Structures are given as C-alpha cells and as structure tokens.
Amino acid sequence: MNRISLTQYLVEQQRERGRIPGQLRMLIEVVARACKRIAVSVNKGPLGDVIGTAHTENVQGEVQKKLDIISNEVLIQANEWGGHLAAMASEEMDSIHVVPNRYPQGEYLLLYDPLDGSSNIDVNVSIGTIFSVLRKVGHQRGIGEDDFLQPGRFQAAAGYCVYGPQSQLVLTVGDGVAVFTLDRELGSWMLTEQNLQIPADTKEFAVNMSNHRHWAPPVKRYIDECLAGSTGPRGKDFNMRWVGSMVADVHRILCRGGVFMYPWDAREPDKPGKLRLMYEANPMAFLVEQAGGAATNGRQRLMDLMPGKLHERVAVVLGSKNEVERITQYHQEAPAAEAGPAAR
Ligand code: AHG
Ligand code: MN
Numbered sequence: 001m002n003r004i005s006l007t008q009y010l011v012e013q014q015r016e017r018g019r020i021p022g023q024l025r026m027l028i029e030v031v032a033r034a035c036k037r038i039a040v041s042v043n044k045g046p047l048g049d050v051i052g053t054a055h056t057e058n059v060q061g062e063v064q065k066k067l068d069i070i071s072n073e074v075l076i077q078a079n080e081w082g083g084h085l086a087a088m089a090s091e092e093m094d095s096i097h098v099v100p101n102r103y104p105q106g107e108y109l110l111l112y113d114p115l116d117g118s119s120n121i122d123v124n125v126s127i128g129t130i131f132s133v134l135r136k137v138g139h140q141r142g143i144g145e146d147d148f149l150q151p152g153r154f155q156a157a158a159g160y161c162v163y164g165p166q167s168q169l170v171l172t173v174g175d176g177v178a179v180f181t182l183d184r185e186l187g188s189w190m191l192t193e194q195n196l197q198i199p200a201d202t203k204e205f206a207v208n209m210s211n212h213r214h215w216a217p218p219v220k221r222y223i224d225e226c227l228a229g230s231t232g233p234r235g236k237d238f239n240m241r242w243v244g245s246m247v248a249d250v251h252r253i254l255c256r257g258g259v260f261m262y263p264w265d266a267r268e269p270d271k272p273g274k275l276r277l278m279y280e281a282n283p284m285a286f287l288v289e290q291a292g293g294a295a296t297n298g299r300q301r302l303m304d305l306m307p308g309k310l311h312e313r314v315a316v317v318l319g320s321k322n323e324v325e326r327i328t329q330y331h332q333e334a335p336a337a338e339a340g341p342a343a344r
C-alpha cells in the first residue's frame with residue numbers, strides 16, 4: 001500500500017485546507033522528530049541509562065523518573081532554535097521556558113507532558129508524550145505564564161505519541177484525527193489511519209477502581225450501575241480496562257470507544273482531580289471531540305474551562321459521547337453537597 005509520510009500529510013493538509021501554516025507545520029514536525037528520539041530512549045530500557053528515578057521532585061511534588069527529565073530535555077532542545085514558537089511549558093518545569101534571545105520567536109506556544117504514565121516506565125508498559133499547541137496572543141516579545149492561560153478550545157493543534165508495541169503519533173489540527181505509525185527502517189512517521197470516530201455508546205470503562213470509596217456519589221452511581229451489568233439498570237454487562245498511562249487508555253478509546261474517568265476524590269479534597277488541565281486534559285479533550293466523543297470535568301466541557309494556573313488539575317470524564325453525557329447528567333441530578341467540589 002502506498003502510504004504517505006507525516007511531512008506529505010502536513011503539506012497536503014495546508015494545500016487543501018489551509019489549516020497548517022508554515023510555522024505550525026514546522027512545530028508539528030519538530031515535535032514528531034523529538035518523539036522519535038524519546039522512542040529510542042524508551043526502547044533502550046535497561047540497556048540505556050533511562051530506568052529508575054532521578055531522585056528529584058517536580059512542581060507537582062512527584063518524584064521524577066530519569067525518562068521524565070530526558071524527555072523534557074529532548075523537547076526543549078528540539079524546539080528552541082526553529083523560530084516557530086515563543087515559549088514552552090512542561091509538566092516537569094515549574095515555570096515556562098521562553099525561547100532564548102539568540103533565537104527568533106515564533107507565533108506558537110507549546111505545552112507538554114514529556115512522559116505520561118511514568119509509573120509504568122520500569123515495568124515495560126505503554127507510556128507516552130502529550131502535547132498541546134496554542135497561539136501566542138499579541139505581538140510583543142515578552143511572554144509570561146498568563147499568555148498560556150487560554151481555554152482548550154483555542155488550541156491550534158494537539159496530539160500524543162504512544163510508545164507501545166508500535167510507536168504511534170496521533171494528531172489533530174481541528175480537522176479530524178490522524179494516526180501515524182513509526183516505520184523504524186525508514187525512520188519516518190507514516191499515515192496509517194485518519195478521521196478516527198469514537199462510537200457514541202460503549203461497554204468499556206476505564207477508572208482506577210481502588211479509589212471507589214473516595215468518589216462523590218454521582219461517580220459511584222455510574223460505576224456501580226456498570227458493575228451491576230445486565231441485571232442492573234443499564235441492562236448490559238461492562239468490561240473494564242485501566243493501564244495507568246492516560247495516553248494508552250485514551251488511545252484505546254479513540255480506536256474502539258470507551259469512557260475514561262479520573263474524577264475528584266476525597267483523598268485530597270482540595271484538588272479537583274489528579275490530571276493536569278493544560279497538557280493532559282485539554283489536548284486529549286481536543287482529540288476526543290475531533291473524533292466525535294465528549295470531554296468534561298463531570299459538569300462542564302473541559303475545553304471551555306478558563307485556566308487560572310499553569311499546572312492546575314481537573315477532573316476528567318471523556319470518551320463515548322452518550323456515556324459522558326450520562327455521567328454529566330448524574331452530576332447535575334445530584335444535590336450540590338454530594339456532587340464533589342463546587343463547579344468552577
Ligand atoms: P504522569 O506519569 O505524567 O504523572 O501521568 C500519570 C497519570 C495518567 O497518565 C494516568 O491516567 C494516571 O496518572 C494514573 O493515575 P493512578 O496511578 O492514580 O491510577
Ligand atoms: Mn501525565
């Protein structure tokens with residue numbers, strides 16, 4: 001079969017739909033090349049110096065794995081010289097990284113989780129890189145954290161790379177979702193799927209069940225009904241999957257449907273959820289919506305949330321549209337005191 005490369009896809013998308021201006025095409029190609037480099041490190045495993053912790057902590061208060069830091073460095077070095085972006089923000093960096101004065105600044109802002117699913121690195125389970133692209137507002141050179149605080153609906157592009165049995169890059173620029181598979185012999189990302197569609201209904205949910213006793217009632221209600229299966233109110237049996245890498249769980253849902261939840265729970269009641277809005281929830285929400293799914297925080301569309309802080313966390317419910325709508329409805333039906341933290 002005559003497949004096309006990522007480069008040809010981007011050039012043709014620009015020619016036919018004018019949605020990938022030069023700097024955005026450059027940004028996507030540079031990030032894709034950086035993900036190839038990360039894939040090489042990931043695939044080395046114990047043969048390279050990439051396993052285990054770096055004995056440092058990030059702004060999230062999490063112990064960093066060596067691969068968290070390696071991946072972050074790869075993305076910074078790949079992106080700072082090209083003149084396609086003005087600044088970057090990363091899960092692994094406290095504040096933004098502005099393109100050094102020795103390089104020209106471009107029109108875009110890049111946000112990323114350089115290595116998602118870090119708890120799976122040492123046990124050889126799929127992990128990934130998640131990225132989100134925003135446009136720089138205004139034209140002055142000075143860039144601050146506030147320039148990044150844009151709702152997810154303003155994203156120019158979003159995607160992830162999943163380092164699994166295949167390395168695959170999944171991308172949207174707002175015209176549907178395309179999948180590229182890494183051809184290791186050519187060293188090229190080759191188009192293998194486009195216009196992914198998530199089925200509106202599903203029989204598969206993804207949640208960390210060990211948190212069940214800490215959930216708010218609407219979440220308990222939804223999951224308990226799924227567990228009741230054909231004998232319960234849903235009248236059908238459900239299956240469960242939980243990889244512990246958002247990238248892997250979301251990729252499965254984009255490919256075959258399902259609903260993913262990381263809801264608020266009472267373990268840390270002041271946190272709305274575990275996942276980060278700007279570089280986990282928003283890029284995944286863009287991809288899921290582009291594939292015909294839905295993505296909320298249990299109440300509101302994720303991509304409508306106005307961020308207050310770069311590293312803020314959010315509850316996440318995403319995937320098959322009809323299931324997400326049901327979960328949102330359960331939150332709306334619950335008395336305010338029972339529905340978890342106040343709506344934003
Ligand atoms: P990260 O490794 O970037 O911190 O992200 C891990 C996230 C997400 O990938 C996954 O869905 C979730 O953490 C798993 O959380 P639990 O280990 O609490 O299930
Ligand atoms: Mn992550």
Ligand code: MN
Nearest residue numbers: 091113115116
């Ligand atoms: Mn991470």
